[in-house]
Amino acid sequence: MNLFDALVAESGMDFRGFLAEYRRAAALLHERTGDLAYRNVDLTDKSFTRWRSGQVTRPHHPAPAILKQIFGRPVDELLAPRSDEQVRSLLAVVDPVLDEREMAVTARDARAHAADAAARLLPDLSLDQLEDDLVRLARDTGAKPPHLIFMSAKELLGVATVQLDRTQVLSQRGRLYRVAGLASALLAACAFDLGAMPYAFELTRAAALYGQVAEHQPLRAYAHGYLAVLYYWSGNPAQAVRKIEEARSFSGIGATGRARLAAIAARAYAHRGRADEAHRAILESVAEHGRAEDDLHDGVGGEFDFDLERVEMSNSASLLLLRDGRGAEASARRSLELIAARSANSNPLVIAPQARADLASALLMRHDLDGAADALSPVLSLPREWRGAGLTGRVNAVRTELALPAFRSAQLARDLADRIDDFTLVAPPQVLGPGTTRIALGGGND
Incomplete structure (x- = not known):
């Protein structure tokens, strides 16, 4: 017996269901890495059966990476022979927080199958669902710890990038770039909370670039403001001041967004020892900014609210x-x-x-x-x-x-x-x- 067999059995997937999941994971890896080995991958029922029975412990590339993408576990751990007691012990810690696993898998598979069926059309309903998922995730940041938000945001980013290759309609591409940007921003916030500063920088810059491509000014302002946060945390308050001043130059930012940028500016100036400017920014952050709103800080809210x-x-x-x-x-x-x-x-x-x-x-x-x-x-x-x-x-x-x-x-x-x-x-x-x-x-x- 092995962990792979137990996880497949627990999910209720037959060979056809697993093959669909396998191909989806390969498509995401190809989009992320550009490795041609992930294009048009296939898997036979015989290989699937041999993996489950423990006859194979180390399949050839690209199978190990695809299996890790699906289960979040290295292939050596998935396919290594185990006793029944060892497998039960591993299953107990594989995903202890997802009590609704079967429902989540079923909903995801149903939605993915429907999206695949309409892939060449990319109906607006698919984009609506993706945007709804993003909003829901942003608002969950206070209820779920960072590592769970990270995994969900990673999946949304992958879906958005794959769907960008399936449409040339400018309005749809703009919506997808916005989703990709917001997912990148959520990933950056999680990376920061988890102490991974280099990746937080990289993901925030990705969010800023997506905002630029989508011509979405609130996203650009948010990302540049977050770069200021990362800079003063990295011990570079001078660069933090430059970034926050750049962030405050974007137009179309509502009252909430302006208050956020003023509060970040106060911290950047304080790190520089510029007390007068810090106090002015503090007063600005709590001042009445009117009722102007934007669709990020006020519309999406959650992590983007302030x-x-x-x-x-x-x-x-x-x-x-x-x-x-x-x-x-x-x-x-x-x-x-x-x-x-x-x-x-x-x-x-x-x-x-x-x-x-x-x-x-x-x-x-x-x-x-x-x-x-x-x-x-x-x-x-x-x-x-x-x-x-x-x-x-x-x-x-x-x-x-x-x-x-x-x-x-x-x-x-x-x-x-x-x-x-x-x-x-x-x-x-x-x-x-x-x-x-x-x-x-x-x-x-x-």
Whole structure:
């Protein structure tokens, strides 16, 4: 017995169903790599049976990569002989969060088959579904941890790029470029949260380019603003200032988008030590921007939204950089108050922990150790998958404050520092594998 046979059996796929999945995975790999080996791949019923029975443990290229694309596991793990107990153990950790796996697979297969049947026509219904999926995913960012968002966004990007080859209708291509750009932006945010800075840069630049091709100004502004975030996190605040000024030059940005860019500008200026400009940007971020809306920050929303609690949370980090403890405390408290007042429309798991960490740092600036410990305690209990790079940076900033001479003799400070060390030891989640670049700067991802 092997894991491949168990996964196929669990999914309910017969040979014809698996062959369709196999060809779809190969098409995505060809689009991504350009390797001709993935074009027009085929698989016989005999080979499929031999894989399931364990007669083959290492098929020839391109089969290993295609199998990994389908199951997310290396071929050696899928086809290696296993005892029944070993297979059951592996199945228990293959996909523990997808309780509706059978329904998801059935819905995906039905939609993919329908899309394939209409591939040469590329009906608007297919594009409508793709855009709906993108909006739903963007709004799920507060309810699902980054590694799950990453996998779904990756699939949407793959579908969009494949469908771009199936239509020459300019309006449809524009819609697909927009979907590809938004999916790339979501992937970039996930890469950042998972500590993979080089890939976050690459994916954000892809989003900016898709926005340029689609002539979608809000997407371009969003991507250039996010590049500013990545630059100041990388220790290059001068380039961050240049990028945010470029982002603010795009037209057609609604009030929410302008508030977001002002908050990012405040952080960039604060990193540069330009206090006057930082304070002006903070005031601009919370000022009345009118009722103008755009179809990204206000229409899609979710990850692309930037409501007032998020603005205040971002401003608290900027004020901490300026060593304005009172201002940072006020902004962090306003953020938490807004979340408490309208939690149904907020994402407490995303915003509140970062605001709490900033509040703890601000309280330590006025030597309120007990208050800081109370503020940070709920944060340190968060599950591992929610300890993204932005939050971890803020928690580490609290750790830095605790190292000051004023707290060296306090047992509570030592205990809190130990808890922070335990918290950061397993954050951010290492689900992208080895080779990622970890982030060790203070601040946050907004």
